[in-house]
Amino acid sequence: MSKTIVILGAGVGGLATADTLRQLLPPGDRIVLVDNSFDGTLGLSLLWVLRGWRRPEEVRVRATAASLPGVDLVTATVDRIDIPGQGVHTDRGVIGYDALVIALGATLNAGGVPGLADALDAGVAGQFYTLDGAAELHAKVEALGCGRIAVLVAGVPFKCPAAPFEAAFLIAAQLGDRFADGTVLIDTFTPDPLPMPVAGPQVGEALVAMLKDRGIGFHPRKAITRIDSAETTLHFDDGTSEPFDLLAVVPPHVPSAAARSTGLGEAGWIPVDPHTLSTTVDSVWAIGDATVLTLANGKPLPKAAVFAEAQAGVVAHGVARYLGYDVPERLFTGEGACYVETGDRQAAKGAGNFLSSPAPSVTLYPPSREFHEEKVAQERAWLDRWNT
Numbered sequence: 001m002s003k004t005i006v007i008l009g010a011g012v013g014g015l016a017t018a019d020t021l022r023q024l025l026p027p028g029d030r031i032v033l034v035d036n037s038f039d040g041t042l043g044l045s046l047l048w049v050l051r052g053w054r055r056p057e058e059v060r061v062r063a064t065a066a067s068l069p070g071v072d073l074v075t076a077t078v079d080r081i082d083i084p085g086q087g088v089h090t091d092r093g094v095i096g097y098d099a100l101v102i103a104l105g106a107t108l109n110a111g112g113v114p115g116l117a118d119a120l121d122a123g124v125a126g127q128f129y130t131l132d133g134a135a136e137l138h139a140k141v142e143a144l145g146c147g148r149i150a151v152l153v154a155g156v157p158f159k160c161p162a163a164p165f166e167a168a169f170l171i172a173a174q175l176g177d178r179f180a181d182g183t184v185l186i187d188t189f190t191p192d193p194l195p196m197p198v199a200g201p202q203v204g205e206a207l208v209a210m211l212k213d214r215g216i217g218f219h220p221r222k223a224i225t226r227i228d229s230a231e232t233t234l235h236f237d238d239g240t241s242e243p244f245d246l247l248a249v250v251p252p253h254v255p256s257a258a259a260r261s262t263g264l265g266e267a268g269w270i271p272v273d274p275h276t277l278s279t280t281v282d283s284v285w286a287i288g289d290a291t292v293l294t295l296a297n298g299k300p301l302p303k304a305a306v307f308a309e310a311q312a313g314v315v316a317h318g319v320a321r322y323l324g325y326d327v328p329e330r331l332f333t334g335e336g337a338c339y340v341e342t343g344d345r346q347a348a349k350g351a352g353n354f355l356s357s358p359a360p361s362v363t364l365y366p367p368s369r370e371f372h373e374e375k376v377a378q379e380r381a382w383l384d385r386w387n388t
């Protein structure tokens with residue numbers, strides 16, 4: 001009897017899962033990919049939109065039936081997942097499944113910090129975690145004559161731990177003389193003790209040194225409690241406050257309501273086995289930003305496309321095996337690399353194994369043109385793969 005496999009979310013993880021599963025399963029099995037919009041983007045492109053090197057229309061990822069033959073693309077919002085009933089409730093009806101892959105990513109929640117939504121509405125703040133947001137923030141940086149730009153991490157966890165620091169480097173490069181002569185200052189604020197803390201102190205300290213060399217301030221252990229948009233001031237939980245003229249913010253992230261409705265994880269992020277991405281329910285897997293994958297040091301795996309894509313191959317094989325097909329088992333190895341843009345078409349590269357014990361083993365290689373080009377090649381390959 002033919003089976004139905006439902007994949008929720010057509011971002012990095014969901015697209016790659018659908019593609020691999022279609023190659024593994026017989027044509028009679030139905031693969032359904034659900035998203036509220038098949039018009040997405042790769043996260044790394046957002047930073048180049050912020051810098052002004054890409055226009056939003058150049059980096060849209062639009063999967064179609066041509067790029068995913070044999071996969072049913074369903075445009076619908078997932079409202080609720082009924083695990084006991086093996087059904088996904090959407091605004092276009094209920095879809096039953098034999099196996100389910102949850103790849104719903106993380107949701108931005110500007111309401112998570114008092115005053116943030118007001119600051120965004122008032123135009124004194126911008127965010128670079130969406131295409132429109134990145135383009136608007138680029139224009140705000142362009143228009144700023146003088147003053148102080150605060151780059152703020154408004155909560156953890158958040159996608160791509162390097163992104164706020166890349167944003168600071170790229171904004172500095174965009175400002176050019178205004179930054180070089182001190183007309184505009186840039187300061188970064190994060191609740192973490194170091195950038196990219198999961199990668200270990202050596203990586204974090206190297207990144208802090210790079211920020212300082214560039215003349216960008218780094219302020220650790222700054223958990224935001226309130227943003228006053230009238231007075232353009234940040235208030236932190238240690239009682240301090242900091243003025244800004246333009247705020248570039250990483251908005252707080254929350255799990256999607258649909259993922260929370262599974263009840264699989266207390267905080268809504270879905271706990272998964274580090275090697276198989278299976279959940280506590282036999283017929284359900286979760287990958288990418290929607291999950292919490294706990295590492296040997298007790299910290300969660302960073303939310304990054306490189307991991308979501310690798311996990312897609314793992315769960316595709318896991319699902320096929322669960323359905324009784326003779327395919328080899330694949331395990332998630334934790335290997336991965338991310339690039340830190342430093343401004344002038346150069347990038348540093350952090351690479352290693354995040355599943356190493358007792359802690360991730362990651363090395364930060366100094367910035368080079370070659371690493372930037374590797375990142376450009378990643379973007380090109382992803383756009384070419386889906387925009388058929």
Ligand SMILES: Cc1cc2nc3c(=O)[nH]c(=O)nc-3n(C[C@H](O)[C@H](O)[C@H](O)COP(=O)(O)OP(=O)(O)OC[C@H]3O[C@@H](n4cnc5c(N)ncnc54)[C@H](O)[C@@H]3O)c2cc1C
Nearest residue numbers: 009011012013036043078104105160288289303304305306
């Ligand atoms: C500025 C920035 C820079 C980044 N740079 C890098 C980088 O250099 N390297 C790297 O590896 N990663 C990077 N990332 C992170 C990367 O983009 C994410 O980790 C990755 O996209 C996660 O993939 P995913 O499939 O888990 O989720 P997503 O790609 O976010 O996909 C989730 C999908 O679910 C859909 N969805 C959510 N809720 C619903 C619902 N209720 N109903 C229907 N559909 C729904 C969404 O529309 C979306 O298409 C960056 C991210 C940002 C924001």
